[in-house]
Amino acid sequence: MMLTVRGLTKRFGGVTAVADCSFSVAERSITGLIGPNGSGKTTVFNIVTGYVQADAGSVEFAGQLIKRPKPGEMFRRGLVRTFQQARVFPQLTVVDNLVVAAAHPWWALATRRVTRADRERAEHLMTEFGLREVADLPAAQLSYGQRKLLEFAAVLMSRPRMVLLDEPTAGVNPVLRETMARHIRAYHEDGVTFLIVEHDMPFVMQLCDPVIVIDRGTPIAEGPPQVVQQDPAVLDAYLGE
Numbered sequence: 001m002m003l004t005v006r007g008l009t010k011r012f013g014g015v016t017a018v019a020d021c022s023f024s025v026a027e028r029s030i031t032g033l034i035g036p037n038g039s040g041k042t043t044v045f046n047i048v049t050g051y052v053q054a055d056a057g058s059v060e061f062a063g064q065l066i067k068r069p070k071p072g073e074m075f076r077r078g079l080v081r082t083f084q085q086a087r088v089f090p091q092l093t094v095v096d097n098l099v100v101a102a103a104h105p106w107w108a109l110a111t112r113r114v115t116r117a118d119r120e121r122a123e124h125l126m127t128e129f130g131l132r133e134v135a136d137l138p139a140a141q142l143s144y145g146q147r148k149l150l151e152f153a154a155v156l157m158s159r160p161r162m163v164l165l166d167e168p169t170a171g172v173n174p175v176l177r178e179t180m181a182r183h184i185r186a187y188h189e190d191g192v193t194f195l196i197v198e199h200d201m202p203f204v205m206q207l208c209d210p211v212i213v214i215d216r217g218t219p220i221a222e223g224p225p226q227v228v229q230q231d232p233a234v235l236d237a238y239l240g241e
């Protein structure tokens with residue numbers, strides 16, 4: 001297994017966002033994590049990547065038990081993520097956004113020379129993601145969809161083992177949605193493991209296997225997309241939304 005979480009629990013005041021949540025993500029899979037609004041998907045991502053501290057539970061990544069994940073540490077271990085609202089540096093150019101993403105934290109760049117390998121990797125990713133024409137534009141000038149592509153390319157700069165994508169297709173047009181799917185498949189072929197939170201069901205169904213469904217912070221179903229789709233507990237969870 002590439003990632004295993006056991007008994008994760010997180011409360012925000014009176015709200016239990018994640019409740020005794022356990023699941024595993026197989027190495028080299030494209031696993032989907034779905035569930036109704038507010039079911040705790042993003043909070044699970046935040047815990048695994050160290051942006052939020054769990055009240056209970058454990059995270060195991062690539063065979064190592066990690067007591068308290070921290071973003072920098074998880075990055076160094078090869079786990080990266082994107083955000084619902086793409087996080088890029090608006091004042092930096094596209095190429096510089098990529099180059100800084102090779103290091104974590106990004107300010108390490110201040111003390112670290114940009115290597116030729118980083119430049120070459122950035123060039124390669126810009127070609128692949130259709131960003132060459134905008135290489136020298138500040139990211140602020142990109143379209144919403146281009147920013148999502150840039151963020152995805154940026155997390156690939158460090159050659160991660162596992163990528164967590166938080167709603168990669170939210171708000172993007174159908175053409176770009178297919179582009180996203182193509183890039184995910186290509187990197188999956190290359191050996192990268194994906195865990196994807198996504199509300200677009202056709203996208204999940206064509207790309208992810210298995211699919212894990214969580215409701216009120218707890219997994220209620222897991223399996224191939226066609227099976228999960230017909231699971232009565234899953235249908236109930238979505239109807240009750």
Ligand SMILES: Nc1ncnc2c1ncn2[C@@H]1O[C@H](COP(=O)(O)OP(=O)(O)OP(=O)(O)O)[C@@H](O)[C@H]1O
Pocket residue numbers: 012015016017035036037038039040041042043044
């Ligand atoms: N920082 C926070 N402070 C307070 N409550 C929070 C916080 N983060 C999340 N929550 C609450 O925890 C619950 C789970 O939220 P979370 O964003 O993890 O769900 P989600 O499944 O990702 O939702 P969506 O699909 O709508 O993005 C929600 O009730 C949310 O309001």
